[in-house]
Amino acid sequence: MSHAPPAHVTAGIAITTRGLRKQYGSGPAAVVALDGVDVDFAAGRFTAIMGPSGSGKSTLMHCLAGLDRPTAGTVRLGDAELGRLDDRRLTMLRRDRIGFVFQRFNLLPTLSAEENIVLPLAIAGRQPDPAWLRQVVVAVGLGDRLRHRPAELSGGQQQRVAVARALITKPWVIFADEPTGNLDSRASGDLLRLLREAVDTLGQTVVMVTHDPVAAARADRVVFLADGRLVRDLAEPTAERVLDVLGHLDATAGPIATPVRGR
Numbered sequence: 013m014s015h016a017p018p019a020h021v022t023a024g025i026a027i028t029t030r031g032l033r034k035q036y037g038s039g040p041a042a043v044v045a046l047d048g049v050d051v052d053f054a055a056g057r058f059t060a061i062m063g064p065s066g067s068g069k070s071t072l073m074h075c076l077a078g079l080d081r082p083t084a085g086t087v088r089l090g091d092a093e094l095g096r097l098d099d100r101r102l103t104m105l106r107r108d109r110i111g112f113v114f115q116r117f118n119l120l121p122t123l124s125a126e127e128n129i130v131l132p133l134a135i136a137g138r139q140p141d142p143a144w145l146r147q148v149v150v151a152v153g154l155g156d157r158l159r160h161r162p163a164e165l166s167g168g169q170q171q172r173v174a175v176a177r178a179l180i181t182k183p184w185v186i187f188a189d190e191p192t193g194n195l196d197s198r199a200s201g202d203l204l205r206l207l208r209e210a211v212d213t214l215g216q217t218v219v220m221v222t223h224d225p226v227a228a229a230r231a232d233r234v235v236f237l238a239d240g241r242l243v244r245d246l247a248e249p250t251a252e253r254v255l256d257v258l259g260h261l262d263a264t265a266g267p268i269a270t271p272v273r274g275r
């Protein structure tokens with residue numbers, strides 16, 4: 013199965029952030045959710061983001077995916093610097109270049125599995141390439157379920173529809189936010205295998221936020237946040253090593269986020 017990413021993505025780096033900072037609110041109640049994050053995400057690799065609750069994982073992912081604008085710093089995704097895009101261009105970039113898989117599968121209940129999968133294309137006024145649609149459906153193992161509505165599918169099957177929907181536009185990056193959070197361990201294993209396969213056989217770039225060391229161990233790399241800062245970077249993770257790092261972070265973690273005093 014071939015799915016060549018664009019040249020600027022194959023150049024090696026899919027996403028780069030520099031000096032990324034996000035502050036919510038102002039004055040004594042302000043919270044710094046990201047406090048100067050410099051990180052590169054390699055193209056065609058599977059990276060997990062971990063860290064204690066409140067460490068900034070969702071905020072980081074939302075800034076990377078153009079769902080939220082940072083207070084300072086830059087995010088470059090493919091050949092686009094997100095801060096330079098107006099809201100309309102940012103919306104188009106999210107629609108055309110980014111795939112999302114959320115913890116709640118976010119499928120439309122009145123549409124069939126197939127209609128849900130091609131929805132991002134339908135919204136963009138594009139027709140699905142039938143050969144690619146077939147490949148994606150085979151890859152996610154939903155061949156005989158395409159006419160079913162989400163309520164007629166198991167949680168694991170619904171999440172596979174969500175992955176197919178993320179793959180259908182051949183995005184530069186798929187962002188997955190706790191994608192196994194609502195799945196039992198078997199469906200969770202299936203989903204992680206699927207994401208892994210998308211990376212290994214399709215050259216897809218995947219960035220996943222997770223609390224689960226077993227899920228993180230399926231990634232090529234795990235980056236750890238604490239108090240809005242990148243504090244560890246683990247290549248070739250195992251669940252044991254991930255647990256070990258998390259244990260140390262929990263032991264040393266201060267308040268949930270850094271309050272900004274006197275500003």
Ligand SMILES: Nc1ncnc2c1ncn2[C@@H]1O[C@H](COP(=O)(O)OP(=O)(O)OP(=O)(O)O)[C@@H](O)[C@H]1O
Pocket residue numbers: 036037043044045063064065066067068069070071072268269
């Ligand atoms: N919209 C918001 N307004 C104010 N504070 C916010 C907002 N969103 C997040 N925060 C704060 O920013 C910090 C980081 O939050 P974030 O959700 O990114 O952490 P997280 O690591 O994803 O946490 P969890 O693992 O619990 O989901 C937290 O202190 C949170 O309370």
